[in-house]
Amino acid sequence: MDQRKKEELLSAGIDIGTSTTKLIISRFSLMNTAGSTHMPRIEIVDKEVVYKSPIFRTPLKSDNEIDMNAIEEMVLSQYNEANITSNDIKTGAVIITGETATKTNAQEMINHLSRHAGEFLVATAGPDLESIIAAKGSGAYDYSKNTNKTIANIDIGGGTANIAVYQYGKLLGTCTLHVGGKLIEVSDDKINYIAPSLKKAIKRIDISIKEGEKYDQKDLRKITDYMTTIISSMLRNELTETEDLLLGRLPNWEQPIDVIMFSGGVSECIYHSENCHSVDRYNDIGNLLAMSITEDATLASWEWIKPNETVRATVLGAGTQTTEISGGTIQVDNETLPLRNLPVYKIPFKGDFAENLSQLTQSIEAGIEIYDPKKEGQNFALYLSDLPLLGFKEMQSLADALVNAVRKKPKQQPLIIVLERDLAKSLGQTIRVQHEHQHTLCIDQIYVEHGDYLDIGKALQSGVVPVVIKTLTFH
Template structure:
């Protein structure tokens, strides 16, 4: 944790590690942090400069079996990359280990991230589910920033080895997400022959009454038909017009945005096949799968040609760059925080916008808690999260009481309702809201902080209470905006 009252300027080193379905990569960065407040004012630490120091080659993700990650091989790879970059694990003050795509479903995925974070520095540890992965990739690709800059609705489609994760943003606000079983490794080859066909693809082939088996030639004509079909399904997904026969390729919920999409952007390994940003030397991993054919199908697809395409800032590295940084803020001085609950680390943030309408906001709360559980705790293991209440109207005493009551009721939607209720506010209501919740339910543990700006997909650390009755809040979010 950054010391608040020492040096006016400090450099910290950050690492991002992304272990995906097909590839594993690492990025080392340096951030310059400075106290931008005057000597008599409350500290306000900001990142004033950022620099990527080192990008690793892109490696094939080491697996022991189809359902198991080779933890030792991944740790060895990271150790060797640290040596190449000239850094020690002790140098790393922040960053992220993210397991994405099909790799997140491996039986030892959680063991992998905990083991790696123990050896590789002080990390945020997250096994990204498909929605979260799409959100992180949209920040790394530049789609989020483009939507903010232009006010347009931008869909980022991050396609890797196993999944296509779409996240839609308008004016910097997350509109919705959708994930499809579409990716390069759904059919794999060796020596010109098919060696694996994923279950969703097998289901589509059965629906078509088509014959494709292990041992068949990689030039079998049905494969081109399949990748063309996958591209069309992405087009229909973007229009929220999936057909019944497309459903075997849907992973989780339907597209859930209401806006019409203006721009589309592709990131992930398949977009590297489209744009070729990487040098050949930086990618020792060789792919023997349908990735290149899928990229060609995307390029030729009439469904997708109707959208305006925008080139991404990053292709295969979008997720690792989207995940690996931190900024530090100080909460407002009027907060409610129970000291025995602090510090709290690695809380994902779920945003609820009130749009200056109390009734509208109150109606959203319980459903928002359910959605937050779906995104951040899909296995119902009790991963806590923070609710970020933004664009609140003027609140009188009765309004605060009603808001407190609805927040308390919404906790029943969590697998572990007894966890601390963590509320983050933009506006200066934290102390009165926290105290009111405590009066209504004395046993409920509460951390309520304000004057903080965060977003969907951010993770926060909340530090110990300082003497000035504020808390340091570390927001882990995207740094590499253009």
């Protein structure tokens, strides 16, 4: 790619949440940022949001099932409003969030939509990823890069509060709580719905409310005050595993938090309280939860920063922050692309290089036991971390060791290799020369971790491939 020439691609972000569904369309500009005498380095140099959908109520067929047809019609109608078709979408993400990820057809829903709403629109789910995406969409991630302060982004939607903590642009940890506006729904002075995740906590604080019965707003406020107390305890890292509102693991950061930022649907009422006065506004406890948060003395002890986006933070993150671009010198076989839902198995190369090579077969056998224990042919990507500088002979030895090791798999598969350093083309071409029958895809300038999942799109005009690193966790 000419250094001065830009390549553009359209990205979609679709957020199917507990309460609402949103969509954005973004335009990415790619350019070679390396000098003419250096190896190409294709990077995303500009991102522009070109269309934002209205905020729709998430359509459900029942309490346990998403209305897939209504979601798809909604998305395609918004493409039409933006004057694009699904063929124009080259990257992006469909993320299913909060309580919606518990629906019986959640996985079917986002897999179906990712296949029909764009060429490389990936399906994602899971509270950890949701926390990260929301923090990037709200502006908390950028704030952490530009200051020396540790910031916690607290994204509160209908069913969950997803927290991500950043310092200097580095993720320190995440946490998810059963805290959200739609955990109790009301109408006509009666309780319509109490989320199962909330019932133990209600007993703990000794409040008697039942579905179908009238409620006292003071009781609902006691519940949202309790939720706020749990948020404060989480920020101070004082939660225990017995906490009823904890979803998953305990907070996993050690650094004290300096600054907090709220995003998500409830944050609309936190920062724009003039529009939210009572439970009647949305027939749920979202407004009361916002009041509990803004009036809490403990939360007031932290510095508060307003987000760039509130209710659209997650969808903005999904549409603009999930895609990475591989290095410009990679080895790909476009016939094998796109690849979706590839688990990542990390193989570190610390210490003696020859010793690491001798253990490659054993490492890949361990990977097979994790990802393909029934020998059904589930492929996985090998992330080779901490590789040293390699000479020609060492590159040949690595190529041989990798191909020989993957022969332990139950059937022949493309060898998928992910590297941080600019070695992909050298390693990929070495494998091709020495083992011409081994299909190989080798990409670099990508940082992943053991247990991540990868989607890899078809090569763009510039020779790079779009890569999305994600999780696929349905609670």
